[in-house]
Amino acid sequence: xxxxxLSDEILLQIDKPARYIGEEKxxxxxxxxxxxxxxxxxxxxxxxxxxxxxxxxILYGMFNSYEDTWCERVYSPGxxxxxxxxxxNIPLFALESQDPVKDFDFLGITxxxxxxxxxxxxxxxLSHIPFHxxxxxxxxxxxIGGGPCAYNPEPIAEFFDLxxxxxxxxxxxxxxxxxxxDRANQVTREEFLRHASTVPGIYVPSLxxxxxxxxxxxxxxxxxxxxxxxxxxxxxxxxxxxSFYPTxxxxxxxxxxxxxxxxxxxxxxxxxxxxxxxxxxxxxxxERNIEVLKQYARELIKNTGxxxxxxxxxxxxxxxxLEELLLFLIDECDANKINISLPSLRIxxxxxxxxxxxxxxxxxxxxxxxxxxSQRLRNxxxxxxxxxxxxxxxxxxxxxxxxxxxxxxxxxxxxxxxxDIKGIGxxxxxxxxxxxxxxxxxxxxxxxxxxxxxxxxFIPKPFTAFQWASMNTQExxxxxxxxxxxxxxxxxxxxxxxxxxxxxxxxxxEGIFARGDRKIAxxxxxxxxxxxxxxAWNETFHYDKWLExxxxxxLSIDFYTTRERxxxxxxxxxxxxIGVTKAFLLREWKNALAGKVTANCRAxxxxxGAASYGVGFYCPGGDQK
Amino acid sequence: MKxxxxxSKFGPVKFIGHLDIMRFVQKAVxxxxxxxxxxxxxxxxxxxxxxxxxxxGVESESxxxxxxxxTLDGCEHFxxxxxxxxxxxxxxxxxxxxxDDTKNAMASVKFASYRVELHHKDASDLLSDAVERFxxxxxxxxxxxxxxxxxxxxxxxxxxxISYVKESNNxxxxxxxxxxxxxxxxxxxxxxxxxxxxRPFDITFNPWDYQIIRTEVYKEDRxxxxxxxxxxxxxx
Ligand code: SF4
Numbered sequence: 138x139x140x141x142x143l144s145d146e147i148l149l150q151i152d153k154p155a156r157y158i159g160e161e162k163x164x165x166x167x168x169x170x171x172x173x174x175x176x177x178x179x180x181x182x183x184x185x186x187x188x189x190x191x192x193x194x195i196l197y198g199m200f201n202s203y204e205d206t207w208c209e210r211v212y213s214p215g216x217x218x219x220x221x222x223x224x225x226n227i228p229l230f231a232l233e234s235q236d237p238v239k240d241f242d243f244l245g246i247t248x249x250x251x252x253x254x255x256x257x258x259x260x261x262x263l264s265h266i267p268f269h270x271x272x273x274x275x276x277x278x279x280x281i282g283g284g285p286c287a288y289n290p291e292p293i294a295e296f297f298d299l300x301x302x303x304x305x306x307x308x309x310x311x312x313x314x315x316x317x318x319d320r321a322n323q324v325t326r327e328e329f330l331r332h333a334s335t336v337p338g339i340y341v342p343s344l345x346x347x348x349x350x351x352x353x354x355x356x357x358x359x360x361x362x363x364x365x366x367x368x369x370x371x372x373x374x375x376x377x378x379x380s381f382y383p384t385x386x387x388x389x390x391x392x393x394x395x396x397x398x399x400x401x402x403x404x405x406x407x408x409x410x411x412x413x414x415x416x417x418x419x420x421x422x423x424e425r426n427i428e429v430l431k432q433y434a435r436e437l438i439k440n441t442g443x444x445x446x447x448x449x450x451x452x453x454x455x456x457x458x459l460e461e462l463l464l465f466l467i468d469e470c471d472a473n474k475i476n477i478s479l480p481s482l483r484i485x486x487x488x489x490x491x492x493x494x495x496x497x498x499x500x501x502x503x504x505x506x507x508x509x510x511s512q513r514l515r516n517x518x519x520x521x522x523x524x525x526x527x528x529x530x531x532x533x534x535x536x537x538x539x540x541x542x543x544x545x546x547x548x549x550x551x552x553x554x555x556x557d558i559k560g561i562g563x564x565x566x567x568x569x570x571x572x573x574x575x576x577x578x579x580x581x582x583x584x585x586x587x588x589x590x591x592x593x594x595f596i597p598k599p600f601t602a603f604q605w606a607s608m609n610t611q612e613x614x615x616x617x618x619x620x621x622x623x624x625x626x627x628x629x630x631x632x633x634x635x636x637x638x639x640x641x642x643x644x645x646x647e648g649i650f651a652r653g654d655r656k657i658a659x660x661x662x663x664x665x666x667x668x669x670x671x672x673a674w675n676e677t678f679h680y681d682k683w684l685e686x687x688x689x690x691x692l693s694i695d696f697y698t699t700r701e702r703x704x705x706x707x708x709x710x711x712x713x714x715i716g717v718t719k720a721f722l723l724r725e726w727k728n729a730l731a732g733k734v735t736a737n738c739r740a741x742x743x744x745x746g747a748a749s750y751g752v753g754f755y756c757p758g759g760d761q762k
Numbered sequence: 763m764k765x766x767x768x769x770s771k772f773g774p775v776k777f778i779g780h781l782d783i784m785r786f787v788q789k790a791v792x793x794x795x796x797x798x799x800x801x802x803x804x805x806x807x808x809x810x811x812x813x814x815x816x817x818x819g820v821e822s823e824s825x826x827x828x829x830x831x832x833t834l835d836g837c838e839h840f841x842x843x844x845x846x847x848x849x850x851x852x853x854x855x856x857x858x859x860x861x862d863d864t865k866n867a868m869a870s871v872k873f874a875s876y877r878v879e880l881h882h883k884d885a886s887d888l889l890s891d892a893v894e895r896f897x898x899x900x901x902x903x904x905x906x907x908x909x910x911x912x913x914x915x916x917x918x919x920x921x922x923x924i925s926y927v928k929e930s931n932n933x934x935x936x937x938x939x940x941x942x943x944x945x946x947x948x949x950x951x952x953x954x955x956x957x958x959x960x961r962p963f964d965i966t967f968n969p970w971d972y973q974i975i976r977t978e979v980y981k982e983d984r985x986x987x988x989x990x991x992x993x994x995x996x997x998x
Contacts, residue, residue, distance in 0.1 A: 138772070474806045
């Protein structure tokens with residue numbers, strides 16, 4: 138039987154000990170003595186959150202498919218265990234072997250959201266690994282970051298030896314081979330990092346220097362040596378149907394936040410919403426072959442015995458064989474007693490029929506994401522969803538028996554006016570009207586129409602048309618949420634409308650990190666020392682400590698948030714080439730300000746630059762069609 | 763058709779709670795291709811129920827769950843197939859046919875037996891004293907705070923048999939061995955008995971001062987005698 142890193146005494150005192158014992162179905166055990174590379178993959182948040190993530194399952198399965206590599210997992214310990222580990226000086230350990238993280242060759246940290254940055258320091262701290270890459274020796278693992286936040290790695294650059302920019306399936310094998318050779322040749326850690334910098338997609342922060350202008354913006358960003366590439370190009374999987382897919386995912390004993398099988402049907406998105414980072418990062422669009430997907434679905438069901446499956450992509454309605462796939466899944470799931478949780482589909486007769494088949498109409502709601510309250514502002518953000526779409530879809534759904542509608546909006550979008558905000562209440566009211574006009578009283582069966590409007594605050598992200606935009610202040614955000622509420626209360630049908638919004642402190646910080654530069658690292662370290670961790674969780678978020686930290690580092694928050702950038706400003710993330718060009722994004726920024734919409738990839742290619750990968754489904758020269 | 767399944771649980775998986783083990787077993791049953799019966803409706807679930815929940819940290823030599831299958835075809839290799847779906851520390855020990863009129867597993871449970879191995883030095887030294895004193899007492903009261911006030915219970919009535927083993931050559935540790943009420947109305951928790959056993963010696967326990975191992979779960983036969991839940995059933 139495996140020996141655990143924690144004693145019974147500890148495990149019986151902490152919340153959810155199952156987080157820390159490994160042993161889950163489909164987790165992989167190997168003999169540590171028989172592998173050349175030991176990799177530990179970290180999701181810097183609680184186990185239940187991390188176990189819900191598809192990306193880790195992909196890399197975990199892929200690494201373990203290599204005979205010379207054993208990949209294990211580690212997550213952020215809860216604060217109860219955190220205390221114990223510190224007090225008793227027990228090093229943080231990986232779940233499978235229960236060996237200390239520090240003894241591994243690689244520590245891979247996935248960066249899914251900015252608010253996990255202090256948790257990275259917690260992981261390093263508890264693992265007894267120095268925070269700063271330049272203080273590490275061969276006694277420490279190579280710390281490598283990846284995932285969406287790695288597209289602006291600068292705020293956390295000092296804490297990482299390497300970043301992997303792009304999709305993980307392509308370059309890791311080469312990196313591991315370089316590592317194996319270098320270790321066999323007993324080269325120094327610095328030499329290895331230098332070699333790693335020539336592996337496609339790998340960024341080595343210590344090999345670059347940033348110079349700043351007097352106003353704090355970047356003057357230059359340059360490699361220290363000639364053989365270190367000036368730009369790092371994002372890695373992209375050419376043929377999704379042939380890339381590794383985890384059909385034997387690790388199944389947690391305790392309920393993960395997203396407790397279901399995931400079928401990733403495509404990457405990328407044809408819609409060019411100007412606020413959306415993922416839509417640009419994952420270009421060009423690539424679809425998985427439908428037959429391959431059917432096969433994966435069968436295997437997933439067989440290998441797990443799971444009771445729920447869902448489709449994953451940025452915009453499932455745009456998958457070219459969606460109908461066939463859904464009909465197949467409905468049959469397969471019916472036969473195997475599995476629930477399908479539908480992604481948010483565009484509302485039309487087909488999707489309503491499908492929803493009707495797999496869900497209880499009474500219990501589910503329709504979802505729309507207009508993001509903005511007026512057509513004018515929807516044009517600015519290039520959200521191709523019109524009022525007619527929403528009202529027409531609602532009418533169809535009401536006729537089918539639905540009576541719950543959820544709407545998602547953003548506040549603080551560029552050029553937003555009071556009129557746009559008022560539009561939110563108006564739109565909700567129109568939907569209620571459609572209900573009352575469509576469903577006569579005698580058919581309502583005592584049911585009421587329930588409309589829920591939720592707003593989040595807009596945060597400009599790198600590699601979007603809005604990367605130049607000013608972000609609202611906290612006061613502006615609060616005022617806008619108030620205006621939204623007033624706008625709803627004014628409506629005739631206000632009793633049918635519920636309004637939700639979240640507080641703003643976290644948004645400000647997220648905005649800073651999203652477009653931050655290397656200077657931010659100090660602030661993160663300071664805040665961590667003051668006890669900041671799990672900033673994504675309301676109970677553990679201490680805004681005052683962050684403000685103090687900014688103060689002590691002499692940095693201005695406004696510089697990162699409210700400041701509107703000049704067209705020619707050098708951004709901290711400019712050295713990364715995601716295929717989509719800065720020129721295209723700038724053109725989109727100007728189009729936004731002019732209120733001009735841009736067609737989607739299927740309607741007409743806009744020449745964004747991602748065609749250069751030669752693999753886009755809709756791109757000129759793409760080879761998948 | 764109803765089946766009863768007996769399994770054991772040892773090692774790190776003892777930290778997996780009852781509800782999570784249930785979910786784990788349901789997935790395993792499905793993945794093993796067993797033709798389990800489902801309820802109707804939008805989110806069908808397996809007709810499967812556990813005999814007695816096992817606390818976090820407790821190991822067991824003998825646990826049970828009942829399930830209904832739509833047919834016995836495809837159940838020939840039930841035990842082997844389900845064992846393939848288990849994790850380290852969990853084994854399927856037996857599969858039995860249940861007559862249709864059998865009460866569900868939970869309702870038929872009357873007693874459970876335990877072995878409690880002591881890791882606590884002082885308690886270990888006093889083992890024989892503690893158990894013999896319990897046996898010799900007229901009554902041993904335990905008190906439980908409930909919403910309506912303090913509830914008193916005579917453990918002498920709840921405990922059917924009790925003895926102890928001293929460390930032996932074949933690896934057995936110092937342990938208390940007992941059989942106690944496990945019915946839904948009167949279930950006795952091993953920790954309650956342990957506290958009561960050592961109260962005269964002023965020893966209080968933490969849950970990690972001993973390892974509880976459930977050794978069997980019992981129903982009553984026609985004469986009211988405790989027999990294992992699998993007793994008298996035909997093995998599949
Ligand atoms: S190159 Fe054209 S088709 Fe391809 S992703 Fe860019 S805009 Fe879309």
